[in-house]
Amino acid sequence: MEIKIMKNILDRNQNKADEVRNLLAEKKVKMVNIISSPGAGKTTLLERTCEALGGKIRIGIIEGDVTTDRDAQRLKKYDIPIVVINTEGGCHLDSHSISKVIGMFDLDTLDILFVENVGNLICPSVFDLGENFKLAVVSTAEGDDKPAKYPRLFSEAGAVVLNKTDLLPYTNFNVDAFIKDLSAINPRVPLFRISATKGDGLPDWIEWLEYQIKSSPAG
């Protein structure tokens, strides 16, 4: 006997992500799902973003990490609500893990919730968390072939940050090749070339982000 099913295997994740998305829309809170390899600079980018927007925009952060609260410790100084999710070996966050901790934030007092996903370019891109958009962060030290090798993430990203541009003279990263591959996958995605440690390129990122936060709740 054959039983036809025709169902998304990640239905439960999708349903929970939709719940999170609806809750955040109701509370007028934007969510950004930040995805990169380990060491691309997600936390440093968050540090600079908190410094630039602190006082103007009300920020909350969910720190996803395999283990330790080291990233959260780095962000504590900005006096913003931070919740750590340790996946204990898990290579990505899913919508159930977000749903479990979202009640720990007072959503009425937030404008934006950043989710720093576990460092990994494949697995996190498959699990919708209920975000408004995915932010892909890639650093010049990793090589310029990432959009070609990880098309799922880069094709879905609502924005891309190319970090560590200050290291370009010391790497063989080809910016033109990177942009060509990225454009082939996601032709209209905004790309921000940044050195999060030196501050280069940050104003464009901050200005764009502020615009996203102030645009319509559905955006």
Next chain:
Amino acid sequence: MHEIKIAEELSVIVVDKAREAGLSVVESVNISFGQLVQVVPDIFEFAFREAVRDTVAAEAALNIEIIPLEMKCLSCGADYNPAENCSSCSKCGALEITVVHGKELFIKSIEGE
């Protein structure tokens, strides 16, 4: 290793559907993965075996169909299979393109008695 989580979710659906249909043994599980999901079939098979251990689907054959990437041009309407990953429209060169197939993570059916 997103294969593990996907396999766990699949096992829940398979066992639920088998119970609903009154199956005592599931002989095969038929699923489709899009190319962009980047599931490694061997790893998935391993994860699935662990997930269905001691269930009615413990011996089920796992049939995985990989769906190639298919894009649609939003400018001229052409459907095409890009040569490498996604790319601009192969017919008119437009950059307004969308993924039609390639992100699937579908269970199509199960068979059993």
